[in-house]
Amino acid sequence: xxxxxxxxxxxxxxxxxxxxxxxxxxxxxxxxxxxxxxxxxxxxxxxxxxxxxxxxxxxxxxxxxxxxxxxxxxxxxxxxxxxxxxxxxx
Numbered sequence: 001x002x003x004x005x006x007x008x009x010x011x012x013x014x015x016x017x018x019x020x021x022x023x024x025x026x027x028x029x030x031x032x033x034x035x036x037x038x039x040x041x042x043x044x045x046x047x048x049x050x051x052x053x054x055x056x057x058x059x060x061x062x063x064x065x066x067x068x069x070x071x072x073x074x075x076x077x078x079x080x081x082x083x084x085x086x087x088x089x090x
Contacts, residue, residue, distance in 0.1 A: 001050070001070075003042040006078040013037060015076045022069075023081065042079070050081060 001034045003023050017034045021071040028039055033039070033082035053059045053072050062071040 001045050001047065001081045001083055003040045003045045004080040005040045005083070006077065007013065007040070007076060008039040009073075009076040011073070014073075018080075022082075044084075045081060 002025075006014055006021060006022060013035070014037075017037060017039075020034055021039055024071040026039055028041045029045040030041045030085070031038055050061075050070055052079070053074070054061050058074055059078070060073040062073070063069070064071070068083050072081065
C-alpha cells in the first residue's frame, strides 16, 4: 500500500485538503505544502503495518469504502494508505 502522511492533528483541515492530496499526491520521500500543511510521500507500507496500528488504542482508523482507502490518525499525523491497484484509479 502506498502511504501519504499529512502532518496536522486538525480533522477539519485534513478533510479540506484530502481530495487535493489524492489528486496530486507527493512522490516517495517528497514533501509538499498544501494550504500550509506539510504532506509527505511515505512510500509503501505492508498490510501488517495497518493491522498493527489498528490494535493501538491511540490510533483512529477510518476507511473510505468506495476507493478502499484506509486513513490512520495518531498524534499530529494522518496517514492515507492507498492500495497499489487503486493508485491509478484515484
